[in-house]
Amino acid sequence: MFGLGRGIIVAAIAYGIGSIWLGQPFINLLGILEVVIVGLLLRRYPGRLFAMDAVYWFILGIPLTYAFYAHEYAGGFDNIRLFVGIVVINGLFNALFAEIIHQYSPKHRLLGFLDSGRKPSTFSQILLHFAFGIVMISFLLNMMVNTVSSFKEVGMNVQVRAKQTIYALTKEWEHASSDIPWIEQRTEQLQAAMDRYSSSFFTISLVDSKGTVIASNVHSLLGKSRIPESNRTYVRISDKLKFSEHTPRTHSLVATTWGDEHFLYEEGLLDGSGRFLIEVQLSSYQNYLYDKYEAHLLFLAIAGLAAALFSLFIQRSISGSLQRLAGATTNLPLKLKEHHEPEWPRSNILEIHSLISNFKHMASNLRHLFTETQMSNERLQAQAELLQQSEERLHQLAYYDVLTGLPNRLHFTKHLQELIDLEHATGSGLRIGVFFADINRFKQINDTLGHSAGDELLKLVAHRFMNYPGKKCDVFRLGGDEFVFIYAYKHEAELELGARAICSSFDEPFVIEGKPLFVKISVGISKYPEDGADMDTVIRNADIAMYHAKEEGNGYYRFFKPSLAPLVEEKMQIDNGLYKALKEEQFSLHYQPKINAATGELCGIEALIRWSHPELGMVPPDKFIPLAEESGFILEIDNWVFREACRQNKEWQDAGLKKISVSVNISARHFFQGNLKEMVERGLADTGLDPHYVSLEITEGVFMRNMEQVIETILYLRGRGIQISIDDFGTGYSSLNQLQRLPISDVKLDRSFIRGITSDEKKSSIVKAIIDLVHSMNMKVVAEGVETADESQFCKDLRCDELQGYLFSRPLPAEQLKELLK
Structure with missing residues (x-):
């Protein structure tokens, strides 16, 4: 302990x-x-x-x-x-x-x-403690009881033998006293009788009234004084019998103390003349008592052995089964999980048998539970894999563009902000160039070739950008046809080389549906930290530079300059004011005359929209029409233009002026997103204008997508008496071979064909071939953009049917055109 x-x-x-x-x-x-x-x-x-x-x-x-x-x-x-x-x-x-x-x-x-x-404690240990504890306690109690009883037995034996001896000696004394009158003679006769009791077991003495031994079977005691009361070592056992026990002064386990211990029995003579003293040595009973003690020890040994055998038997019948059951149930869940069947013990004891049965039942339930758990784990694992895939997919959707696979706007802003924060934290002097790239005329491609072709073009563009040779360049798709590059650089010349490489990557055509498609890209460049101290400013300035590059032409790149910011603000102001302009009647129509080439008479007019902005003043169409095309608001504008042109023409006719046809430009979006038939019918019905006095001008891009639907719509309109004209012919995607399928009334040659026609033989040959082919298909030819008398005469010589341009008249407001009609 x-x-x-x-x-x-x-x-x-x-x-x-x-x-x-x-x-x-x-x-x-x-x-x-x-x-x-x-x-x-x-x-x-x-x-x-x-x-x-x-x-x-x-x-x-x-x-x-x-x-x-x-x-x-x-x-x-x-x-x-x-x-x-x-x-x-x-x-x-x-x-x-x-x-x-x-x-x-x-x-x-x-x-x-x-x-x-x-x-x-183990069960066997408890059994051992219990069995040996019972044996030990029983032995001790038995030893205590038997020790007391053994000494009492010895004392009783001493008393009986002492009484018998004294009784015999007393008879001798009384007999001698009746025959021999003198006491000396009686003492001698008594001494002779004591000698007959000579033994080491007894010491017999007769003492007179003074305590002097007058007769004894031990002759050495004769004449000596023996007074037991004076010896304090005597312990009176019985006062009635005058029986005492002599105890030594030393208390030890030494075996010789047996020789010092004895019993004393005393009894007086009837006449009071003396007393008999009988001393019995305890050593006389030593072997007897030792034999009894040895019997007790042997009994203890036998009882201990019996207890051990009993414990062993109980252990084998009870504890053994319990130990085997404990061994079988140790790590029971792991055994069942690994499909190891436990070795169940057997027992004839009802309680243990029930316990084993309960464990078997529990093991069966656990096995079933493990099976279900395993199935649940497999399902959870499958769900976890799906969740991981979903997380990866969500991460892909959150940070990558689905169509092109490029990092998206969120990824771009996060990456750029991290670079800026890193530069702020370390002060490394990191210089970053942001390239804002936009595909030119992408809206027109979408409208003419369809969104599937537009998506395919975006994929091809992304593929070229991902293989971009710049080592320090990361490319992202912001949305639509907008891409952005992050370029780490040391010298500004590196940015210029990078921008040129981006623009040059569009020199080769993109093959879509087996056909080559030439497109260009415009790139705007801003620098951090020169062009902005934060991310939003750098991105906005790159966007401004990109719009400036787009206005200058195809395939250009421009660096941001502070002077470009007002231009973009103006563009945003125009874009945001379109809807308000229509509602507040800020739009108006100007009309440009068409002249008959043969007679020189007014034969038609073209309605052209103008915008009088309350802050910006007169906004030309080339600034707001592309924005309206991008936003889709062009459908609302075309609807207003068609209705207003029909109304004005009807008003002039009702006023008795010359009846001529009015031409209205229609966006290609009407053929795919709007409802062109309903718009025309509603406009004619509301104004009451005869359809024969209406002409719709459409671009060649209309015929590049869903040709059959376009032809069906044009046939419907032609059936109503409306003229259909192809505007800006020769600049789009159609071929001369397609004209034979189109129910077109006239073709308008683009200004680029007319400019310089008098000095360019190749151009004049091309124009002459086009006019001859168009005439062969019973269509009229209109030359637009005629600004000089030479150009007018040349067109007449090539047999153009109608002429239009500043040589004859600029677009005029309705009031001025009214005077011309008069």
Whole structure:
């Protein structure tokens, strides 16, 4: 309990006191040795105090104790084994109950160190403690009872034999006293009778009234004084019988003390002249008592063996089954999980059999539960994989463009902000160039070739950008046809080389549906930190530079300059004011005349929209029409223009002016997103204008997408009497071969064909071929953009049907055109 070191100290103190009180220091040294040996064994085998103490006694303790007593009582003592047995039983008893106290003591009531090293008791250990504890306690109680009864038995035997002896001597005395009158003669006769009782077992004395021995079977006592009352070592056992016990002054386990202990029986003569004293040595009964003690020890040994066998039997029948059950259920979930079937024990005991059955049932439930858990885990794993895939997909959707696979706007802003924050944190002097790129005329491609072709073009563009040769360049798609590059650089010349490479990547055509498509790109460049101290400013300035590049033409790049900002602000102001302009009637129509080339007479007019902005003043169409095309607001504008042109023409006709046809430009979006038929019918119905006085001008791009639908719509309009004209012919995507399929009334040659026609033989040859082919298909030819008399005469010589341009008239407001009509 206390540990080996403190245990030795306590044992030395206890056995030292024992040596002083009881003597026999060797036996006490043997006790100290027991503490040392058992303490060392417990370090190797903790928690087995009784077993280690038994090992000590049977290997070392018994031989040493036997050798000591054999030397101490050599030649005069035959009962050494009794003393050895007492010492051994005492040591084992102490060890057993010390182990019981340590194992079962309530820790909250005893000192804390009693709990150190204490482990749960096994069932076999409890059985051993119980069985040996019962045997030991029973033995001690039996020894106590039998010791008392044995001494009483010896005392009773002494009394009986003393009474018998005194009775016989008393008869001798009385008989002698009746025949011999003199006391001396009677004493001699009594002495002769005592001599007949000469024995080492009894000492018989007759003392007179003064306490002097006058007769004794031990002649050396004659004449001496023997007064028992004066000796305090006598203990009166019975006052009635005057029976006393003599106890030595020394209290030790030395076997010679038996010779110093005796019983004293005394009885007076009837005449009061003396007393008989009979002393009986206890050593006379020593062997008798030792034999009884040895019988007790043998009984203890047999009982202990029986207890051990009983414990073994109980352990095998009960504890064995429980231990095997414990072994079978150890790590039971792991065994069942690994599909290992436990080896279940068997037992004839109902309770244990029920316990085993319960464990089997529990194992079956656990196996079923593991199966369900495994299935659930598999489902959860599958769901986790799907969740991981979903997370990856969400990350892909959040940071990457679905169509092109490029990083998207969110990724771009995050990456650029991280670069800027890094530069702020480290002060590394990092310089960043932002390229804002936009595909030119992409809306027209979408409207003419369709969104699928537009998507395919975006994929091809992204592929070229991903293979961009710049090592320090990252490309992102912001949306639509807008792409942005982040370029880390040291010298500004690197940015210019990068921009040129981006523009040059569009020199080769893109093949869509087996056909080559030439497109160009415009690039705007801003620099961090020169053109902006934060991300939003840098991006906005790159966007401004890109719009400036787009206005200058195809395939250009421009660096941001502070002077460009007002232009973009103006563009935003125009874009934001379109809807308000229509609602507040800020739009108006101007009309440009068409002249008959043969007669020089007015033969038609073209309605052209104008915008009088309250802040910007007159906004030309080339500034707001592209914005309206991009936003889709062109459908609303065209609807208003068609209705207003029809209304004005009808008003002039009702006023008696010359009846001529009015031409209205129609966006290609009407053929695919709007409802052109309904718009025309509604406009004609509302104004009452005859359809024969209406002409719709469409671009060649209309015929590049869903040709059959376009032809069906044009045939419907032609059936209503409306003229259809191809505007800006020769600049779009149609070929001359397609004209034979189109129900067109006239073709308008683009200004680029007319400018310089008088000095360019190739151009004049092309125009002449176009006019001849158009005339062969019964269509009229209109030359627009005629600004000089030479150009007018040349067109007449090529047999153009109608002429239009500043040479004849600029677009005029309705009031001025009215005068011209008059």
